[in-house]
Amino acid sequence: MQREATISLRLELFQEVTAIVDYEYGDELALDDLAHRVASSRRQLQRAFAEVGHTTFRQYLTAVRMDRAAEMLASSGMTVREVAHNVGYRQPAQFAKAFRRHHGLAPSDFRAQARLFGSPGGDSVPIANAA
Secondary structure, eight states: OHHHHHHHHHHHHHHHHHHHHHHTTOOOOOOOHHHHHOOHHHHHHHHHHTTTTSSSSHHHHHHHHHHHHHHHHHHHOOOOOHHEEEEEEEHHHHHHHHHHHHSSOOOHHHHHHHHHHHHHHHHOOOOOOOO
């Protein structure tokens, strides 16, 4: 069993890093850089994501980016290329592949379905929420 201080530290680290990701999801984000920013180690952040968020850093970042992309596709007139760039992908093809994997539809099909039915299709995996 873990000590209360360890649990508390990991919860705090997870919340701090996820807040950064939620705000800066369109930027190039690396676990090592975030660890430095929150005065922790890469391994401690990996443990925080695993134990508190039940995910990995990369999975969390991708989920945030895909959820924001879905919002943009459904509610804006931006091109798929613009959405891809805004959520941190430099290659539209890489974005489309990740989007399809996450939402079950190509970005353009997702947009068309959102416009047709008023709510986007494809089930999004909920982002782990601490607290």
